[in-house]
Amino acid sequence: MNRGPVAQGAVRVGGLALGPGPVLVGILNVTPDSFFDGGEFLDPGRAVARAETLLDEGAHIVDVGGESTRPGSEPVSKEEELRRVLPVVQGILAARPEALISIDTYRASTAEVVLDAGASIVNDVTALSDPKMSSLVAERGCPVILMHMQGEPKSMQQDPSYGDVVWEVRDFLARRAECAIQTGVKEENIILDPGIGFGKTLGHNLTLLNRLDSLAGLGFPVLVGVSRKSFLGKILDGEPKSRLLGTVAANVLAHERGATLFRVHDVRANKEALAVAAAIRGV
Numbered sequence: 641m642n643r644g645p646v647a648q649g650a651v652r653v654g655g656l657a658l659g660p661g662p663v664l665v666g667i668l669n670v671t672p673d674s675f676f677d678g679g680e681f682l683d684p685g686r687a688v689a690r691a692e693t694l695l696d697e698g699a700h701i702v703d704v705g706g707e708s709t710r711p712g713s714e715p716v717s718k719e720e721e722l723r724r725v726l727p728v729v730q731g732i733l734a735a736r737p738e739a740l741i742s743i744d745t746y747r748a749s750t751a752e753v754v755l756d757a758g759a760s761i762v763n764d765v766t767a768l769s770d771p772k773m774s775s776l777v778a779e780r781g782c783p784v785i786l787m788h789m790q791g792e793p794k795s796m797q798q799d800p801s802y803g804d805v806v807w808e809v810r811d812f813l814a815r816r817a818e819c820a821i822q823t824g825v826k827e828e829n830i831i832l833d834p835g836i837g838f839g840k841t842l843g844h845n846l847t848l849l850n851r852l853d854s855l856a857g858l859g860f861p862v863l864v865g866v867s868r869k870s871f872l873g874k875i876l877d878g879e880p881k882s883r884l885l886g887t888v889a890a891n892v893l894a895h896e897r898g899a900t901l902f903r904v905h906d907v908r909a910n911k912e913a914l915a916v917a918a919a920i921r922g923v
Contacts, residue, residue, distance in 0.1 A: 658700050671724070698911040702739060704759075706744075715793075730757050743759045744763040751776060762776075786817060806847060810855050833863045837869045887910065895918065
């Protein structure tokens with residue numbers, strides 16, 4: 641499968657106009673154990689206020705997740721996941737009806753309820769491992785983010801190994817996209833994510849970012865999620881709170897190599913840097 645690279649400029653996914661220019665996806669973790677902001681937004685009121693801040697800073701999408709997928713994390717029950725995310729999504733849309741919300745889940749049962757509540761996008765870190773998820777996305781006609789992960793969060797960083805990380809990730813995502821299309825998901829609703837930090841060493845992550853054009857060449861919009869991740873800490877010898885500038889640098893280079901969507905904790909800084917990068921590329 642090779643649909644040709646996505647043109648830079650205005651970004652549309654399905655019926656959603658997400659541009660023009662780089663698309664910022666603001667991270668909203670309503671979990672007690674996420675690596676950077678775990679526990680900060682468990683209270684629905686605080687979570688809604690955080691979502692409004694993300695939107696005010698320029699986020700095009702707010703990505704709401706109720707289960708941490710950091711390395712070593714344990715899964716939660718579907719009931720607990722829904723208990724965390726549903727009131728937050730409802731609260732965001734009550735305060736900001738125009739907001740585009742993605743639900744970060746691999747469970748079709750969670751996605752269905754949250755889409756019913758007004759979410760617009762599904763962000764699935766397992767690339768439709770739940771057989772019901774593909775049918776749900778096809779039925780609803782909503783965009784879906786397909787991410788690559790080697791293994792599962794609890795053990796994915798113990799000993800990740802690849803022959804050629806770029807082509808293995810590319811091949812996996814191409815196959816998952818094709819499977820989604822065969823079950824009725826529209827091509828224009830598919831976004832690909834190489835899964836930086838998900839079953840990858842520092843070298844794997846750097847290689848994927850450096851050769852991101854290989855993935856962009858499949859012709860689907862590419863999302864990258866590098867925000868404050870541990871591979872940056874290995875380069876900078878710093879904790880998550882000191883990785884903002886590293887995040888910005890990685891996102892600017894990812895944009896140069898074809899990424900169009902950027903999942904970040906810090907919207908304003910990344911938005912401004914990417915706006916400058918886009919302006920330079922457009923000359």
